[in-house]
Each structure stands twice: as C-alpha cells, then as structure tokens.
Amino acid sequence: MIRRATIVAVGKVRGWAAGGCENYLSRLGRYFRVEVIEVREEDINRRKPDEVLALEAERLLRRLPRGSYTIVLDRERGRELSSEELAGRLSSLGALGRSHVAFVVGGPLGLDERVLERADFVLSLGRLTLPHALARVVLLEQLYRAVKIERGELYHW
Numbered sequence: 001m002i003r004r005a006t007i008v009a010v011g012k013v014r015g016w017a018a019g020g021c022e023n024y025l026s027r028l029g030r031y032f033r034v035e036v037i038e039v040r041e042e043d044i045n046r047r048k049p050d051e052v053l054a055l056e057a058e059r060l061l062r063r064l065p066r067g068s069y070t071i072v073l074d075r076e077r078g079r080e081l082s083s084e085e086l087a088g089r090l091s092s093l094g095a096l097g098r099s100h101v102a103f104v105v106g107g108p109l110g111l112d113e114r115v116l117e118r119a120d121f122v123l124s125l126g127r128l129t130l131p132h133a134l135a136r137v138v139l140l141e142q143l144y145r146a147v148k149i150e151r152g153e154l155y156h157w
Contacts, residue, residue, distance in 0.1 A: 001150050002090050003099040005034045005143060008063050009136055010056050010107030011041035017133035024140035031147045034140075037063045041107050049109050057112030060104055064118065068102040069093055071121045073135060074111060078124030087146035089121075105136050 005028075013021055021036070028034045039059035042052040064070060072078070081089065093101060103123075104115060108131075116122060125138050148155040 001032070001094045001147065002101050003032050003094065004101070005032065006037060006065050006068060006100070006102040007034065007105065007136065007139065008037045008039065008060055008102060009105035009132070010039055010060065011132060012038050013133040013136055017137055020137040021140055024137070024144050027144050028140065028147065031151075034143070039063060044109060052107075052109055053112040056107055056109075057114045060106075060111075060115055061118060064104070065100060065102050068100040069098040069120050070102045070104065070118060071123050072104040072111065072116055072119035073106070073125060073139065074116060074122050075124050075127065075129060077116065078122040080124045080126060083142060083145050084149055086123075086142055087149035090143075090146050091150050103139060105132055105139065107132055 012018075025034055025036070039056065042055050044052055047055070090101065093099070104111070104119070106115070125135060125142075130138065145155055147153075
C-alpha cells in the first residue's frame with residue numbers, strides 16, 4: 001500500500017464537505033500521511049474558460065510533488081475502477097516502490113490538457129458530474145475504503 005498521499009485541488013472546501021474531508025483525513029491518518037494542497041480558484045465570471053483552466057493548471061502543476069505517481073480525476077477521460085480495483089492499484093504501486101501518490105482534483109470547469117498530460121493515470125469517479133468539493137470527499141472515502149480492503153478489515157458506517 002502507499003505510504004503517503006497528496007491531494008492537490010482547486011479551491012477550498014467549506015461547510016458539510018469540509019467536515020466530510022476532515023473526517024476521512026482523520027481516519028486515513030492512522031494508516032498513512034495525507035497532505036491537502038489547495039490552489040486558488042479563478043473567478044469564472046471574470047475570465048474566459050480557457051484562461052481559467054490555464055491559470056489553474058499552472059498552479060496545480062507547480063504544487064505537484066516531485067517523484068510522486070500522479071492520478072488525475074477526470075469524469076470524461078478517466079477510467080472507472082471499482083473500489084477493489086483501486087485498492088489493488090494502490091497496493092501494487094506501493095509494492096513497486098511508488099509509495100507517494102498525488103491526486104489532482106480540478107475546479108468547476110475541469111482541468112487543462114497540460115494537467116491530463118502530466119498524469120500517470122486518469123481516474124473517473126463515475127459518469128455523474130460531481131461538484132469538485134463532493135469529488136474530494138468521495139476520493140478521500142475511496143482511499144479509506146482501499147486501505148480497509150487492502151488490510152482485510154471490515155468497513156462499516
């Protein structure tokens with residue numbers, strides 16, 4: 001299994017989503033270190049969509065940890081995995097010495113092509129469009145579930 005994860009995301013989560021993220025970050029802390037890096041979200045009402053994506057991409061790419069295996073979340077271009085498949089992928093990365101994984105979560109307009117090109121793997125959380133704050137909660141929940149699957153522990157809510 002991986003020993004360290006970094007989530008590089010556009011924008012800050014607030015309200016119920018922030019609570020959900022904190023809950024899973026606390027749970028994951030028993031298994032491995034998780035760092036969340038939030039980059040500033042561009043005002044989509046003041047700039048053209050391609051400008052927004054380009055500026056956010058610069059910030060995201062600058063904050064990606066060197067040497068990390070990078071998984072980018074993209075609904076349309078990503079590959080859907082079951083929870084068991086995600087657990088297996090993360091487990092095999094750890095076994096191959098790729099113990100630091102960075103996950104990239106875009107903003108409301110998605111991600112610039114440069115971010116997708118930087119990805120080692122593009123993951124889709126499903127075909128539904130999720131607000132980026134909810135996508136972050138779902139990602140953290142799935143990381144927690146992956147740890148439980150890998151360790152053969154029961155998962156109950």
